[in-house]
Amino acid sequence: MRWLKRIGYAAGALIGIVIVAFGAVYAMSEIRFRRTYVVPEENVVVSDDSATLARGAHLAATVGCADCHGEGLRGNAMFDRPPMGRMVALNLTRGEGSVGAQLTPALIERALPRSRRTCSI
Numbered sequence: 001m002r003w004l005k006r007i008g009y010a011a012g013a014l015i016g017i018v019i020v021a022f023g024a025v026y027a028m029s030e031i032r033f034r035r036t037y038v039v040p041e042e043n044v045v046v047s048d049d050s051a052t053l054a055r056g057a058h059l060a061a062t063v064g065c066a067d068c069h070g071e072g073l074r075g076n077a078m079f080d081r082p083p084m085g086r087m088v089a090l091n092l093t094r095g096e097g098s099v100g101a102q103l104t105p106a107l108i109e110r111a112l113p114r115s116r117r118t119c120s121i
Helices: 002-033 050-063 065-069 105-111
Strands: 076-081 085-089
């Protein structure tokens, strides 16, 4: 009877420790996921001369922008599996109704990874 009582206390203590550990992990992850960062605005100067546009078109074709965004960056379904879902890359052209028409040079600069910021769209 005494051993049964001790096993019950040990099991209760173990369950309590597990609950406290899960609570601590949950609290720490919530703090990390809800953290916000202030990203300073950058003053971006974009030239639209023909050499810069040609360089941007070359980079978009060779770096891999067209792999996701499709021919001419008009948008493309990257992943289309009905049971799993559908992932579509946005239309980055300047045409009406596209996302590209709403993008400013500063937003484009901010969206591109630092390694690909030589790309001009």
